[in-house]
Amino acid sequence: MIETIDVAHCTGCGICDLVCPADVIHMERFSHESEVPDLAQHKLLPVIKFREHCITCFSCEIFCPETIVDVHPVVRNRPRPW
Amino acid sequence: MNGFSGTLIDTDILVIGAGAGGLLAALSAKRHGAPGTRVTIADTWLVGRTGHTAFSNAWTVVVEPDDDLEAITREIIAGNDWIADQLLIREVLAMSWNRLKDLEGLDLKFPKDDKGRYIRRPTRGLDETRVLCPEGGGLEFSWRLRRGLEAEGVQILDRTFVTGLMRGRGDAIVGAVGIHSRTGEFYAIKARATVVCTNAITFRSGFVRDITGTGTLLAYKAGATLRNAELSYTRPGTPRFYFEGITFAIQEGARFVNAKGEQFMPRHEPVWGDEADVPRIARAMAIEHQQGNDPLYLDMSLVPEPVRETFIKSKVKWMEYFYRKLGKETQTEIFGSTPYYPQNQMTKMGIRTDAACRSDVPGLLSAGLAQAGAANHFAGFHIGMCIGTGWIAGRSAVEELDRLRAPVLDADEVRALHAESNRERNDAEAAKSDRVLRDLQALMFAWDVSVWKHAARLERALDRLATLRETFGALRAPHTHELVRLKETEAMLLAAEFILRASLYRTESRLSHFREDCDFRDDANWLCWVDICDACGAPQLSRTPIPTPISAPGGPERQSVRRTIRGAP
Numbered sequence: 001m002i003e004t005i006d007v008a009h010c011t012g013c014g015i016c017d018l019v020c021p022a023d024v025i026h027m028e029r030f031s032h033e034s035e036v037p038d039l040a041q042h043k044l045l046p047v048i049k050f051r052e053h054c055i056t057c058f059s060c061e062i063f064c065p066e067t068i069v070d071v072h073p074v075v076r077n078r079p080r081p082w
Numbered sequence: 083m084n085g086f087s088g089t090l091i092d093t094d095i096l097v098i099g100a101g102a103g104g105l106l107a108a109l110s111a112k113r114h115g116a117p118g119t120r121v122t123i124a125d126t127w128l129v130g131r132t133g134h135t136a137f138s139n140a141w142t143v144v145v146e147p148d149d150d151l152e153a154i155t156r157e158i159i160a161g162n163d164w165i166a167d168q169l170l171i172r173e174v175l176a177m178s179w180n181r182l183k184d185l186e187g188l189d190l191k192f193p194k195d196d197k198g199r200y201i202r203r204p205t206r207g208l209d210e211t212r213v214l215c216p217e218g219g220g221l222e223f224s225w226r227l228r229r230g231l232e233a234e235g236v237q238i239l240d241r242t243f244v245t246g247l248m249r250g251r252g253d254a255i256v257g258a259v260g261i262h263s264r265t266g267e268f269y270a271i272k273a274r275a276t277v278v279c280t281n282a283i284t285f286r287s288g289f290v291r292d293i294t295g296t297g298t299l300l301a302y303k304a305g306a307t308l309r310n311a312e313l314s315y316t317r318p319g320t321p322r323f324y325f326e327g328i329t330f331a332i333q334e335g336a337r338f339v340n341a342k343g344e345q346f347m348p349r350h351e352p353v354w355g356d357e358a359d360v361p362r363i364a365r366a367m368a369i370e371h372q373q374g375n376d377p378l379y380l381d382m383s384l385v386p387e388p389v390r391e392t393f394i395k396s397k398v399k400w401m402e403y404f405y406r407k408l409g410k411e412t413q414t415e416i417f418g419s420t421p422y423y424p425q426n427q428m429t430k431m432g433i434r435t436d437a438a439c440r441s442d443v444p445g446l447l448s449a450g451l452a453q454a455g456a457a458n459h460f461a462g463f464h465i466g467m468c469i470g471t472g473w474i475a476g477r478s479a480v481e482e483l484d485r486l487r488a489p490v491l492d493a494d495e496v497r498a499l500h501a502e503s504n505r506e507r508n509d510a511e512a513a514k515s516d517r518v519l520r521d522l523q524a525l526m527f528a529w530d531v532s533v534w535k536h537a538a539r540l541e542r543a544l545d546r547l548a549t550l551r552e553t554f555g556a557l558r559a560p561h562t563h564e565l566v567r568l569k570e571t572e573a574m575l576l577a578a579e580f581i582l583r584a585s586l587y588r589t590e591s592r593l594s595h596f597r598e599d600c601d602f603r604d605d606a607n608w609l610c611w612v613d614i615c616d617a618c619g620a621p622q623l624s625r626t627p628i629p630t631p632i633s634a635p636g637g638p639e640r641q642s643v644r645r646t647i648r649g650a651p
Contacts, residue, residue, distance in 0.1 A: 021132040023263060023563050050563060052516070057137055058400035062221075073404045078321035079287055079520075081423050081529035082371055 001054045001075070005046050006068035012044040016060035016069055024054045086500055088268030093122040093237065095479045096257055096273035098244050098297050100125035101133030102140075102468035103450020103475075104279035105227040109184070110476025111277075112234040119480065122271060123231065124239040126263050126566070130228030131221070134281055134293055134451070135465060139327075139398050140220040141213045143466035144178045144202070151176055154210045156633045158456075158463060161207055161359065163593035164609060165310065167455040168632040170437040174455075174470025181469050188230040191217040205461045206329040207359030213462025219398050242269060243566050244297065245503035247276065247304040247446070248495055254445035255304060256489030259499045266562035268503065270496050274486050275479040277439075279450040279472065282315075283577040284428040285523055286570075293428070296573040298452050301433050306441045307615040308454070309626070311577070311584035312595045313430040315459040316364040316533055318380070320420045323404075328380065329461045332356045335384035338363065338422070340375040360459065361594035364424035368534035368596075377421035426527045429581055430457045430594070434613060434626075439475035445486055449475035454611070457593055503569075515564060515571045518554045522571070525550065526578050536598045540586045547582065551575050580621060584612045587623050605635045 002024060005016065017027045026049040034041035054071070061069040095111045097104045100123055108123040115121065125132055145151050155172045186192065192214055193201045202212035216223050231238060243263040248270070250256035257273040280297025302308050318328060318338070328336070337345045337356050350366035351358040358366075367378055382390060432454030439447050439455075449471040456467055526532055531543050554575060559565035590604035591597050610625035 018128055019131045021127045021136075023127075023566070026264075053563075053567075056400075056404075058403040059131060061403060062399050071403070071407075073407045074322055078425075079285075079523035079527045080321050081368070081425070081527050081532065082376070 001056055001072055002048055002051060002060060003070045003072050005048065005060075005070075007045050009066055009068045010045055011066060013065065014044060014046070015063050015065065016046050019059040019063045021057060021059065022050070022053050022055045024048060024050045025060060086497055088270060088500065091122065091237075091239075091269060091271045092120075093257075093271060093273045094120040094483055095122070095275045095277065095476075096271050097121065097123040097277045097279060097476075098258060099133070099279035099281065099450065099452065100129040100224070100228075101279065101281055101293075101450055102135040102223070102465050103281075103452065103472040104133070104277070105129075105135075105224065105231065106181070106469050106472025107277045107279055107449045107476040107479070108231050108236050109227065109234065110473040111479050112231070112236055112476075114477045114480040115483070119483070120237065121235075122237040122239060122273070124242040124244060124258075124260065124271065126241065126243040128240050129231075129238050130225045133224060135220045135468065136224040137398065137400060138220040138465065139215045140223040140465060141203075141205070141215040141462035142178075142469060143175065143205075143211055143213050143462045144182050144200070145175045146179060146200070146212075149212070150210060152632075157208050157210050158458075158460070159633045160635075161460060162456050162458045163603070164605075164628060164630065164633075164635050165313065165457040165593055165611065166628070167437055168630065170439075170455040170471070170474070171467075172632060173437065173474065174467055177470055177473065178466055181473060185216070185223070185226070188226045190223060190226045193217060203330065204333070205463065206332070206357060207354065208460060208463075211460070211463065213466070215462075221399050239269075239271075243569070244280075244300065245569055246499040247300050248272075248491065248499065249304060250495065251490045251492045252487065253443075254486055254489070255443055256445065256491060258300075259496065259503060261503050261562070261565070263566050264562060266504075266565065268500055270491070272489055272491055274489050275445055275447060275482040277447045277449055277475045277479055278433060278452050279448070279468075279475070281451045282428045282431055283574055285426070285526060285574050285578075286519060287426055287428070287523060287527065294570040294573065295428065295452065295577075296570055298431060298433055299573040299576050301441065301443075301446060301448065301452075302576075302614070302616060304446065305443045305616070306446060306448075307434040307613050308431050308580065309434045309611045309613045310454050310457045311429060311431040311580040311614060312588050312612055313457045314532065314581075314594050315360070315427045315430060316424050316594060317360045317427055317459075318363050318367060318422050319425040320422050321425070322420055331380070331382065331385060334386075334389050336380055336382045337384065338367075339379050339381045340370050341377055342375060344375075345381075346370050346375065346378075361596075364533050364594070365596045367422070367424045368529045371529055372534065378423070379419065380422050424529065424533050426532050427459075429577060430454075430459070431577060431580060431584075434611070437474075438478040438481075439471055440478055440482070445482060445489075447475045447479055447482070514557050515554075515567045518550060518557070519567075519571050519574070521550055522547075522574060522578060526581065530598075531582075534596055534598050535585050537586060540582050544579070544582045547575070547578055580614050583621060583623060584614065587612055609635065
């Protein structure tokens with residue numbers, strides 16, 4: 001299950017969102033101060049929106065060009081027959 | 083109706099689902115179609131990065147020119163316990179060499195030895211059949227195909243979740259409707275031929291839990307007949323870890339043992355032992371549990387340490403990450419001290435088609451695991467079937483273009499499907515479908531319902547399912563993410579009913595369907611498919627005799643495994 005995305009080092013490329021086959025990561029718009037008064041500056045950053053639906057496929061971590069995504073390998077919540 | 087808006091896309095051939103079956107169907111349609119033929123492929127997520135194939139090694143069966151095609155065909159039919167469209171299987175196998183060349187034409191590389199021969203392996207439960215996989219595994223396979231489709235001019239619709247098939251103003255399917263899986267925007271896709279390649283229903287249980295297989299149920303609602311609901315792909319595994327490669331680990335010496343340390347498989351399967359096909363292993367595990375002999379383990383101590391490393395260096399990218407991130411202690415645990423279970427991965431229920439992958443409904447075709455041509459899941463064979471049926475379905479879809487009248491949409495139908503897909507969303511509502519899904523999984527994966535079945539237990543499960551469906555009916559979606567999951571769970575609930583009813587209906591044991599109260603194969607009465615169609619809103623079950631033009635049951639039983647594989651790459 002996905003643990004963290006180090007957004008401090010994120011370029012906002014959105015690949016993690018694109019490759020997620022479970023709709024877990026959403027790019028969302030964050031505003032911050034700009035050097036031009038009255039001109040808002042925005043940055044798209046990934047948010048782990050539905051962590052509990054992560055399927056531990058590692059796609060976000062595999063394809064992140066900045067290697068800032070961490071997926072924990074042990075799987076939780078898988079059904080058992082007994 | 084208020085708020086009815088969306089986008090209309092007009093195409094010739096619509097392919098739904100982008101695993102191996104869908105990708106090959108789109109490629110085939112483009113290559114068989116006349117110049118200018120419009121082909122569209124839609125997937126709920128990113129085409130080329132999703133589907134069962136993308137997360138596998140992409141092992142696939144290839145019959146080389148010098149191989150014995152007839153012998154391979156016969157052993158695969160027998161390995162399906164004769165639940166097989168024999169002519170379709172033979173065609174898939176016969177064309178596999180050409181498909182390999184097609185894939186190489188897309189710059190997919192398949193390893194060869196120093197004499198230039200393809201490096202192939204046997205696969206579980208089969209003697210003659212050989213499988214191979216591309217460098218980079220399924221991710222590379224799927225991505226190369228996406229790039230190939232882009233180059234051929236196929237329209238790619240990422241993040242398009244199909245919610246219904248359209249009948250238009252005639253008897254034929256005239257395309258599909260769906261929503262953008264992130265924004266919820268509505269799409270109607272008008273097409274003359276539609277190919278459903280959405281895999282089989284999985285209950286989010288397999289090692290690729292993004293696959294839900296809803297397309298087969300949409301086809302059912304549109305008039306198609308489904309079959310093989312009583313059969314499943316249930317493989318040994320551990321809920322805590324992924325381990326893709328048990329087939330080959332066993333070839334290298336791994337053995338299943340019970341709590342007493344006994345190697346139990348030879349007791350249940352005297353001929354094949356641990357190399358038995360996965361349904362037989364699942365059956366043996368369920369009986370071991372019934373007899374109080376669990377926990378059950380996969381003993382890897384007989385596999386030499388360097389060979390274990392080959393599993394750690396799996397071609398599956400996510401497995402490479404998985405093993406790298408596990409500590410040494412955990413690696414030791416997975417190889418010996420973690421309990422294993424028979425884990426239900428997916429139903430084998432698919433759409434009934436002819437050997438050209440055409441369903442009973444004009445304009446509707448099917449390929450991949452959404453198609454019911456075979457019911458076993460031999461490692462490598464199922465992707466081989468996806469590749470082959472995808473190719474055949476794409477070719478047949480092109481032929482349909484000349485046969486079918488131009489599609490005409492029915493505005494009322496589109497509005498009704500829009501209303502259905504636009505199930506009321508309520509921001510204040512909490513996401514509750516997960517709870518229903520967990521209850522459904524617990525119901526359907528219980529060892530004595532899914533593996534080692536009994537009429538009384540199946541009846542009780544049907545009663546509990548009815549209660550679950552009532553609970554589900556009251557749920558609302560707070561947002562699009564949950565709406566998609568609700569629609570998927572809705573399909574799973576319907577599939578669960580079919581699985582239980584078909585399991586009750588088939589009063590014998592065959593392939594992956596084991597009845598404790600009918601523990602025998604009955605070829606005299608049950609060399610049949612169990613078909614399910616909609617009869618005025620209720621599922622109607624019937625038997626269809628299985629033709630046996632190539633191979634019929636009754637030949638001499640195999641007495642031993644011929645091959646020995648050690649140290650193969």
